[in-house]
Amino acid sequence: MMILSGGAPRGRILTAVLVTIVVLLALAPFLFPGSKPLNVAAKVCVYALLVASYDLLIGFTGIVSFAHTMFFGIGSYGVAIALYGMGAGWLAIFVGVLAALVVAAALALAIGLFSLRVQTIFFAMVTLAVASAFAVLASQLSWLTGGEDGRTFQIPAVLRPGYKLLEQPLFGVDVNGRILAYYLLFLTVVALFLVMLRIVQSPFGRVLQAIRENPFRAEALGFRIIGHRTLANVLAALFAALAGALNALWLRYAGPDTSLSFSIMLDILVMVVIGGMGTLYGAIVGAAVFVLAQNYLQTLMGVAFGALNAAGVPFIAGFFNPDRWLLWLGALFILSVYFFPAGIVGKLRAESQP
Amino acid sequence: MSAIEETGAALPREKTDVWPVLLPLIVAAAALPFVGSFSTWTTLTIAGLAMGMMIFAMSSGLTLVFGLMDVMNFGHGAFVAVGAYLAVVALAPLAVYAQSDQILVNLVALVPTALIAMAVSAAVGFAFERAFVRPVYGQHLKQILITMGGLIVAEQLLYAIFGPQIIPLPVPAALRGSFLVGGAAIEKYRVIAVVVGLIVFVALQLALTRTRIGLLIRAGVENREMVEALGYRIDRLFVGVFMAGSALAGLGGMMWALYREQVHASIGGEMMVLTFIVIIIGGLGSVGGCFIGAVLVALTANYAGYLAPKIALVSNIALMVIILLWRPRGLYPVTSR
DSSP, X not given: OGGGTTOOOOSHHHHHHHHHHHHHHHHHHHHSOXXXXXXXXXXXXXXXXXXXXXXXXXXXXXXXXXXXXXXXXXXXXXXXXXXXXXXXXXXXXXXXXXXXXXXXXXXXXXXHHHHTTTOHHHHHHHHHHHHHHHHHHHHHOHHHHOGGGOEEOOOOGGGSTTOBSOSSOBTTBOOBHHHHHHHHHHHHHHHHHHHHHHHHHSHHHHHHHHHHHOHHHHHHTTOOHHHHHHHHHHHXXXXXXXXXXXXXXXXXXXXXXXXXXXXXXXXXXXXXXXXXXXXXXXXXXXXXXXXXXXXXXXXXXXXXXXHHHHTTOHHHHGGGOGGGHHHHHHHHHHHHHHHOTTHHHHHHHHHHOO | OHHHHHHHSOXXXXXXXXXXXXXXXXXXXXXXXXXXXXXXXXXXXXXHHHHHHHHHHHHHHHHHHHHHHSOOOTTHHHHHHHHHHHHHHHHTTTHHHHHSSOHHHHHHHHHHHHHHHHHHHHHHHHHHIIIIIGGGTTOHHHHHHHHHHHHHHHHHHHHHHHOSSOEEOOOOGGGOSEEEETTXXXXXXXXXXXXXXXXXXXXXXXXXXXXXXXXXXXXXHHOHHHHHHTTOOHHHHHHHHHHHHHHHHHHHHHHHHHHXXXXXXXXXXXXXXXHHXXXXXXXXXXXXXXXXXXXXXXXXXXXXXXXXXHHHHHHHHHHHHHHHHHXXXXXXXXXXX
């Protein structure tokens, strides 16, 4: 339990579910060979990290930010711009990540100091405004960001599919640079997740939860609310930027659609709510369920769309167009907030309580 | 003796805070030397005022709703989008009147359209309040999440019904084009927008300061519990304010759609961001502040768009930061929240 910093998942079923997900992710390249399953697994990893970092804010600190994709995007673009400008090298990755972290921390600090003193609503509004301005800015500054097309770049040769790590296939799978890249991603996510677990279990994390539950009381006990909230905001931004950097490295691309669009923000919200807010483990469950559902349900919607169109009811079919995915996602989101606020993790924990 | 007399006397008048009112004038005056030409400056200023009036119509309801019930509706943009689409739907059968170059005939098309847009937006607002706002009164986190979800769902429904393409929406014939005043080209539609916006503002101010309901609303913004203790049903009043705010947002959406001469469901989200900036600048809960904020944002956006198009994108955020540095709670902070 040392490695979990004393924050065990609690509950037998939940532990089983989490272990299953992590083991499947760890063995994904060998269990599900092929590039699509590997992309899905990588997406689960990236989103688990991103959603966990968002959970630091919404679940543990009780503040809603709409700028989380902005930090995700800063991470993505940081790596993308550095690798695009400096060529494929480890130094470029390092410089890109470092620059992204500095920018993300500075922005998070500025936004936090500005707007966290009043109340959650104010913060939500300000982050929404800033994030949308940032997205417009990123698509306009095309000399830097590549505009709407984004930036495609090369990664170090070791991580490319062409690189062979082993001469012989292992368990029938060629161990190439792509698999190496996946494990780099997976292990980084695991390490960062454990760091976040350490943070929420630390005295600092406890104070955050105290502030969430009762800010007046926490203040009366002598904790500086603004300081704690701002620090939580900065930490969440840093982890989000790291998730963005990993995502860009995996995709070898950074663009508005994959890193800055508002629909990613909605995805994060859905995942954190479905998984369970304030649990951190909810991020893993939420990301796994969501990414699988997204890949599966959109196909299903496409089938329904085609069938309804063929049946001659194009008006109804319009609601099942795969492009209307957000409609159902939004409805699902509202219903989960209403009826399922504790999420899957909360539900499983309640089940296993005597 | 003096104590008794003092309590009997009228309360001392609160000092009127004029600096925020002067702010738009200062900004306009400061922009003049940078713009250089007086006629260009006039055009930009009129455009800014027109834009400001429309933004004011969209955001006034939001700020009142917040002041009254501590409810921030992240789905307010949906009403703007509904108003914009209704302009398309309602103007279609009235196209004959809209094509005429007689302004009075045009009004035959425009006035019913505006009324329909406002009525339907109000109805949508009523449903929205019941479905998304009422169940989560007092729970800020859920409120933010659910109303935001409501915006997404409403936007997607509009896409599903009207299709994802941009729908063109021509301005009625007589309001097209511009006239020249001392070398400055002034678009007719903008003048109309300014007039309508001013009417809305004055009507709103009169309703708030001269009627009994307005008195209750203002009292409710100040101290809700006290008004409830006096036997008034603030929650009913709130539904009314919410619907009125939605209707104004719908009107604003329709005017905006005609101004841009096109309609797209993304207008909801775009305007949402702008209205947030406006009501933050104005001070949450203040209608007057909202008016000044809207004019300030629009003027700045127009000047910045002309002087330095690249900076224009962040001019709103910069304006917000400057205002908040000066007054951390906005120009006219109303509520203690």
